[in-house]
Each structure stands twice: as C-alpha cells, then as structure tokens.
Amino acid sequence: MNIEPCVNSSFSKGSALVPVIALVLVVILLPTAPGLAAQTYSRSDLVRFQHRIVDYRSRINPRFKKRVRPKTRLVIVHTSELGLKSTLRVVSRGKRFKNGRTTPGGHANYVVARNGTVYRILDKKYRADHAGLSMWNGISDVSDISVGIEFVGYHYAPLTTSQYRSAGMLLFILKGAYGLQNKDILTHSQIAYGRPNRWFSENHRGRKRCAKNFDRIRAGLGPTWPFDPDVRAGRLTPDPMLAQVFYSAPGAVVSTGKKAPQALASDVISKQNSAWAIAGEDYAASSTVYVLPGGKTLAGDRVASNWGWDRLPAGTKVLLNQETEQVREQAKSTIKMISGRMTAWSHAGGAYHAASTIYFLPSGRILTGRLISDWDDLPSGTRLVVGYKGPFNVTKYKTAYGIAGVKFKDPGTIYHIPGRGPVPGNRVPNFSDLPKGTGVYLPIAG
Numbered sequence: 535m536n537i538e539p540c541v542n543s544s545f546s547k548g549s550a551l552v553p554v555i556a557l558v559l560v561v562i563l564l565p566t567a568p569g570l571a572a573q574t575y576s577r578s579d580l581v582r583f584q585h586r587i588v589d590y591r592s593r594i595n596p597r598f599k600k601r602v603r604p605k606t607r608l609v610i611v612h613t614s615e616l617g618l619k620s621t622l623r624v625v626s627r628g629k630r631f632k633n634g635r636t637t638p639g640g641h642a643n644y645v646v647a648r649n650g651t652v653y654r655i656l657d658k659k660y661r662a663d664h665a666g667l668s669m670w671n672g673i674s675d676v677s678d679i680s681v682g683i684e685f686v687g688y689h690y691a692p693l694t695t696s697q698y699r700s701a702g703m704l705l706f707i708l709k710g711a712y713g714l715q716n717k718d719i720l721t722h723s724q725i726a727y728g729r730p731n732r733w734f735s736e737n738h739r740g741r742k743r744c745a746k747n748f749d750r751i752r753a754g755l756g757p758t759w760p761f762d763p764d765v766r767a768g769r770l771t772p773d774p775m776l777a778q779v780f781y782s783a784p785g786a787v788v789s790t791g792k793k794a795p796q797a798l799a800s801d802v803i804s805k806q807n808s809a810w811a812i813a814g815e816d817y818a819a820s821s822t823v824y825v826l827p828g829g830k831t832l833a834g835d836r837v838a839s840n841w842g843w844d845r846l847p848a849g850t851k852v853l854l855n856q857e858t859e860q861v862r863e864q865a866k867s868t869i870k871m872i873s874g875r876m877t878a879w880s881h882a883g884g885a886y887h888a889a890s891t892i893y894f895l896p897s898g899r900i901l902t903g904r905l906i907s908d909w910d911d912l913p914s915g916t917r918l919v920v921g922y923k924g925p926f927n928v929t930k931y932k933t934a935y936g937i938a939g940v941k942f943k944d945p946g947t948i949y950h951i952p953g954r955g956p957v958p959g960n961r962v963p964n965f966s967d968l969p970k971g972t973g974v975y976l977p978i979a980g
C-alpha cells in the first residue's frame with residue numbers, strides 16, 4: 535500500500551539537483567493538472583477510512599467458492615441499480631432469475647452506500663464474479679483480473695458526494711496495493727460486451743450501461759483511455775452512446791456531471807434515449823418494467839408481443855430490477871410506497887429530493903424531499919406523493935371543502951390524518967369528524 539506523503543523532504547538539501555528535480559516534477563504533474571486528479575491522503579485519513587469499512591464477509595453465500603485472483607490489472611466500478619438492502623443481498627447471496635436459476639453470490643469485493651459507507655463483501659484478493667461477458671485490451675473475462683466495486687445507485691442518476699469521497703480513498707488504496715494507474719480504473723459499461731442481437735450483427739460494446747455516469751474527476755481520477763482498444767483493434771463494434779460518453783472528450787477525462795446531455799442522464803425514453811440506451815442487454819428482460827405516460831406497465835419480455843418496440847412513446851419510464859406486479863400496483867396509486875426494490879428514485883426519479891415530493895415516514899414524521907439526503911435513508915414502508923404542496927391544516931374554521939374545493943373527495947387530494955398516515959380523499963370515511971392536526975396536500979398541477 536502506498537500511503538507515503540507526497541512532499542519530498544530531501545528538497546531542503548539545497549544541491550544543484552533541485553532545479554532538475556523541480557523540472558522533473560513539473561513534467562510529471564502536468565498531465566494531471568486539470569481537476570483534482572493528483573489527490574493524495576494523509577496516513578491517518580486512510581487508516582480511519584479502513585477502520586470504518588463494514589465487514590460484511592460473513593454474509594457471503596456458502597455456495598460461493600473463494601478463489602485467489604492470480605493477478606490484478608484493473609478495478610471495475612458498477613452501479614447496482616437497486617437500493618442498499620437489495621444490493622447487499624444480491625452481491626452477497628446471489629441473484630434469482632424468473633426461470634428459477636440462481637447465482638452463488640460473490641458479485642463484488644466492495645459496496646459503497648449512498649451515505650459513503652463502504653462494505654467489504656469479499657476480501658480484495660479473491661475473484662468476485664462481477665464483470666460477466668467482458669473484454670479489455672484483448673483480455674476477456676475481466677473478473678479474472680479485476681477488483682469489483684458496486685456503487686448503490688442507478689446509471690442515470692448522480693452518485694452522491696459521500697460516495698465520491700469514499701471512492702477516492704478506496705481507489706487510491708487499491709491503486710497503491712496493485713500498482714495500478716488511473717487508466718486502469720474503468721466502468722462495467724466500458725468493459726462489458728455483447729453477442730450479436732437485433733441492433734448489432736457482431737460482438738459489440740453497449741451490453742451494459744453500468745456506471746456510465748461515474749465521474750472520474752469527482753473520484754479523484756485523472757485521464758483515462760482516449761479510445762476503446764477493442765473497438766480500435768476491430769474485436770468489437772462500438773456502441774454510439776457509450777462512445778460519446780467515454781471517448782468524445784479530448785484527453786478523455788470523463789466528467790459526466792456537466793457535459794452529459796440531459797437525455798443520457800435519464801431513465802425516460804426519448805428520441806435520443808432508446809430502450810437499448812437505457813437498459814442495455816436488459817431491455818427485454820422480465821425484470822425491466824416500462825411505465826407508459828398513461829400509467830400502463832409492461833414487462834420487458836412482453837413489449838415485443840403486446841405492444842411493439844417502435845411504439846413505445848417518448849416519456850415512457852424504464853425501471854430496472856423490478857417485479858412488474860409491484861410496479862403496476864404502485865403506478866395506479868397516487869400514494870407510493872418504498873419497499874423492496876421500489877426506492878424513492880424508482881417512484882420520483884430526479885424529483886426525489888424536490889420540495890414538492892412529500893415523504894410520510896412510518897414513525898409519523900413528514901419530510902419534504904429537500905430534507906432528504908439520500909433515498910437509502912428512508913425506511914421501508916415510507917409513503918410519498920410527488921408534485922404536491924401543503925400541508926393546509928383542517929381547523930374549526932377551515933373545512934376540507936374550504937381547502938380543496940370541489941375536489942375535496944378526489945383520490946388526488948391527500949389527507950394526512952394523525953395516526954393513520956396519508957389517505958386519498960376518496961377513502962376518507964367522515965369529513966365532519968377529521969381529527970385535530972389533519973393536514974391536506976394538494977397536487978401542484980391541477
């Protein structure tokens with residue numbers, strides 16, 4: 535591990551070598567000048583960071599066979615496309631597919647939660663089964679030569695500042711441990727490839743969208759590959775969208791925060807953002823659910839037969855890793871609930887931290903999105919409404935009708951009744967008997 539401080543104390547000797555050393559230093563430092571690429575950490579920072587890593591190794595599925603990786607050439611970052619609990623379960627215990635097939639777990643060495651907490655899933659020396667069908671610079675099966683890190687979040691939603699802070703230290707430590715360079719840190723989307731499909735007649739990039747939003751500068755990383763070596767060598771066909779994300783900038787310092795077109799940072803289908811661009815190989819999976827603008831839901835494996843890929847309208851939302859029934863149930867109701875795989879992000883998208891997204895916690899607390907730092911902080915059972923204002927309190931002088939007008943009995947008018955949580959207007963049994971403290975929430979649009 536390389537945790538020596540960067541400042542060279544032999545400078546003070548005042549020999550004629552100093553200008554030479556200074557020149558060499560300038561030359562070394564120049565390529566990393568933009569951004570904060572040359573980030574270093576003090577020994578105590580790193581020790582504290584290591585102590586705070588949560589040891590999750592005992593949760594690994596006993597069916598998983600530990601194997602020491604003979605060599606380590608890369609670190610691959612992923613976005614889990616799930617909330618924290620589901621992420622920890624899947625990477626430790628394994629995945630279960632609809633056809634009953636299961637995997638034995640061990641799908642990452644580390645998980646980084648949205649609040650920055652790092653979990654050690656599998657000792658870094660062991661091979662994690664994280665990259666799947668993959669190739670980089672002519673070497674296939676990248677899991678054999680890489681450490682895998684899962685960031686809790688979605689590839690179309692920004693990672694948090696806390697995640698980048700932890701990523702910076704974790705990557706710094708791993709680079710030191712294995713003698714790796716900035717260019718050896720890559721995203722799963724960069725190294726995954728797919729077999730021919732309806733879009734590509736040859737082996738191709740673009741099978742995964744995983745971590746395409748990973749901002750290298752925020753993670754303290756400098757320049758990376760300015761091109762895809764396997765595409766250049768003719769081994770793979772490029773994916774136009776990934777090529778734009780990763781290889782269009784001079785110097786290829788990928789900082790998705792500012793330059794990524796809005797459409798590419800979204801889970802909503804548009805002219806520029808196809809089902810393939812959002813879901814990659816999972817576009818037709820039963821666990822990918824399409825929510826049409828009217829609220830109709832379709833599982834990915836039903837789109838071709840029941841609807842047609844070309845007929846998916848702009849504005850269709852794409853949710854990964856979902857149960858269709860659960861999404862269908864939720865799509866129908868104004869009051870959404872956080873549970874299992876349905877996170878605040880799956881319900882509200884980028885509005886999860888808007889002041890107009892109102893969260894009703896099981897404890898009875900009510901918070902607006904502006905007060906939420908992270909969807910993983912919200913307990914299962916939390917309910918929410920999106921695009922609302924309030925509360926307007928029912929009093930002796932202000933009745934429900936006085937607040938909501940003719941819409942006071944509408945399902946879209948939400949009552950927060952103390953002890954009962956949020957209730958839609960059509961489910962309120964008795965308006966003349968609303969208890970003290972009842973608040974009314976009204977939709978902002980209409």
Ligand SMILES: [Zn+2]
Nearest residue numbers: 612613722744
């Ligand atoms: Zn991945």
